[in-house]
Amino acid sequence: MEAFTTHTGRAVPLRRSNVDTDQIIPAHWLKKVTRDGFEDGLFEAWRKDPEFILNRPERQGATVLVAGPDFGTGSSREHAVWALQNYGFKAVISSRFADIFRGNSLKNGLLTVVLDQKIVDALWELVEADPTAEVTVDLEAREVRAAGITAPFELDENSRWRLLNGLDDISLTLRNEDEIAAYEAGRPAYKPRTLQV
Amino acid sequence: MGRTLAEKVWDDHVVRRAEGEPDLLYIDLHLLHEVTSPQAFDGLRQNGRRVRRLDLTIATEDHNTPTLDIDKPIADPVSRAQLETLRKNCAEFGVRLHPLGDVEQGVVHVVGPQLGLTQPGTTVVCGDSHTSTHGAFGALAFGIGTSQVEHVLATQTLPMARPKTMAITVDGELPEGVTAKDLILAIIAKIGTGGGQGYILEYRGSAIEKLSMEARMTICNMSIEAGARAGMIAPDETTFAYLKGRPHAPEGADWDAAVAYWKTLRTDEDAVFDAEVVIDAAELSPFVTWGTNPGQGAPLSAHVPDPASYEDASERLAAEKALEYMGLEAGQPLRSITVDTVFVGSCTNGRIEDLRAAADLLRGRKVADGVRMLVVPGSARVGLQAVSEGLDVVFKEAGAEWRHAGCSMCLGMNPDQLAPGERSASTSNRNFEGRQGKGGRTHLVSPQVAAATAVLGHLASPADLTDVPAGV
Incomplete structure (x- = not known):
């Protein structure tokens, strides 16, 4: 995973709540067997509308998505995170994320930042009034900054440490091999098995 | 203080608990399908890793499979390639697979329970958000992303922060013609698509106890539509009767030991939930959605x-x-x-x-x-x-x-x-x-x-x- 320390970029205000992962990346894109090439599928249905915010010329090259509440609901598809990253987003800000989407994002180095809806409203107003306005997402300081806005955010220390260092979860877990083996040795015989061994 | 059902199952699966770290949970059953697994197998290959517990892993084909002419080659080349990728991965790593045409093929969340693999007090994961279905057996079951699929394949564990618990208590009799589906749609409309976020739901109360296993699965299945990663129902005689004699259910002395354990999987009298919602079953009627998220629903007798x-x-x-x-x-x-x-x-x-x-x-x-x-x-x-x-x-x-x-x-x-x-x-x-x-x-x-x-x-x-x- 690529490390995330701090990022500054222009933003896309997405004034929608309950943006589900079927909207972020429709199911027919899920047939691909790679982690890349999903950028054209991002918000595919909405992007057919030339007025959709992502299609506006002033939003090209923006890297921070500022979304309404309950972003990433529905399907567990990690392809939603890959699509956002493939398109160029580095961070997503919302007042509330669906749990599975949030977990997926943090495992891929896409920083999802939870801010109070009032701050999200202020960011929307700022970047709608001035599309060139830059937003900084600073994971070291745990802070979002933009013109006239400084907002601290929370992220548990363990997730932050893994993101700052770009650490791979599996390698971390395998350091505890002894404990896994000890747990396995104590599992009851009646637990289900898929194979005869 | 007493513990809730979810807390008991959680505690029984903690491999490692350390200050400042999420708990490392052991996973009893990992279900795979073609859509969310290819990139995970690629990750194993790139890092020279194997599947740690083939005997706790099973795959089937469901999302892409046609429902007509299943004896003919799949027309869509991209779908066909994805199914072939699963078959190749399962063959290479040694994973048991039930492909299209096999008698045990089907939607992954229907297959696990019918084989008797989904059992009370187990942890079940799958790269699919409707894994919550298996909670109907008193299993702790939740959907995961592809990075986590790879993590479970490699380690049979997952680092997880323990969610809070919410009781959804449904007492009374469901009126005639009112089903588990109407009940769960009404629950989602009441608490909202984000209402369960950060919680494991436990459905309880006299109306839940009367439901069949199929109906319980319908309810737990849609927990994710209320934002909850998992929903659970305490196992009881209905659960045991459903499991008895299924291909992977325990037998003989193992069955007795399992049932003795399963009977302990009830929320203690003095346990405290972090939140509770109470619903009167008698007030429910057939329920439908009118909008574009599952919380946008109303009784059929209502208006848009x-x-x-x-x-x-x-x-x-x-x-x-x-x-x-x-x-x-x-x-x-x-x-x-x-x-x-x-x-x-x-x-x-x-x-x-x-x-x-x-x-x-x-x-x-x-x-x-x-x-x-x-x-x-x-x-x-x-x-x-x-x-x-x-x-x-x-x-x-x-x-x-x-x-x-x-x-x-x-x-x-x-x-x-x-x-x-x-x-x-x-x-x-x-x-x-x-x-x-x-x-x-x-x-x-x-x-x-x-x-x-x-x-x-x-x-x-x-x-x-x-x-x-x-x-x-």
Whole structure:
């Protein structure tokens, strides 16, 4: 995973709540067997509308998505995170994320930042009034900054440490091999098995 | 202090607990399918890793599989390539696979329980958000992303922060014609699509205890639609009776030991939930969705709501966008909504009990002119059971299409899709924009409402069928 320390970029205000992962990346894109090439599928249905915010010329090259509440609901598809990253987003800000989407994002180095809806409203107003306005997402300081806005955010220390260092979860877990083996040795015989061994 | 069911199962699976770290949880059962696994197997290959516990891992094919002509090569080359990738990965790593055409193939959340692999007090994961289904057995079951699929394949564990717990207590009797689907849709409408976020739900109360395993699975299945990663129901005699004799259920002394453990899996009297919601079963009626998220639902007897009636600005905007997408007018009676397609199936309502309920209403009746009805069993075994009971004949005589098992029109990854602007009554779990096909409009319903709707051509409940079926 690529490390995330701090990022500054222009933003896309997405004034929608309950943006589900079927909207972020429709199911027919899920047939691909790679982690890349999903950028054209991002918000595919909405992007057919030339007025959709992502299609506006002033939003090209923006890297921070500022979304309404309950972003990433529905399907567990990690392809939603890959699509956002493939398109160029580095961070997503919302007042509330669906749990599975949030977990997926943090495992891929896409920083999802939870801010109070009032701050999200202020960011929307700022970047709608001035599309060139830059937003900084600073994971070291745990802070979002933009013109006239400084907002601290929370992220548990363990997730932050893994993101700052770009650490791979599996390698971390395998350091505890002894404990896994000890747990396995104590599992009851009646637990289900898929194979005869 | 006592513990809740979720806390007991959680505690029994903690491999490692350390200050400042999420708990490392052991995973008893890992279910795989073709869509969310290819990148995980690639990750194993790139790092020279193997599957740690092949005996706790099983795969099937469901999302992409066609429901017609399953003996012929799959027409869509991209779908075919994804299924072939799963087959290659399973062969290379040694994972047990039930491919299309196999008698144990089907929707992954129907297959696990019917094999008896889903058991009380186990941890179950799958790269699919509807893994919550398995919580019906008192298992702690949740959907995971592909990075986590790779993590479980490599380590049989997952680092997880323990969620809070929420009791959903449903007391009283469900009125006649009111099903588990109506109940869960009403719960989601009440607590909202984000209401369960950060919680494990436990459904309890006298109305839940009376439900069959199939009905319990329908309820736990849609926990994710309320934002909760997992939903659970304490195991009881209904659970044990369902499991007894299934291919992977314990036998002999193991069975006795298992049941003794399973009986401890109840929330203690003095346990405290972080939140509680109480629902009176007697007040419920058939429930349908009118909008584009599963929380946008109402009793069938109600009208399409007026967005202006919402105080919350984002809910109002969401309702406006939903009515525009759905092509509905505020104030329109829900019963006046006509449909083009009726879909019975999915991990929510594709089990034998669901097919029986729909068939009972269709026996001696006809699907309305201009309505297409698809009946897709949740698994090949469910299909065989239905055929042995003659249900396929009932469906076909009524004018419905009887298909092979798979996810099918729940998400339209195979050819079973709505055309743009087409409207469905669907027993599936998501009414998102474009979920069942680009531009398609979905109303979530129970199998009973689906069948009545198919006959009358508009959203309807069994009580609306006032005719006398032919031959009765």
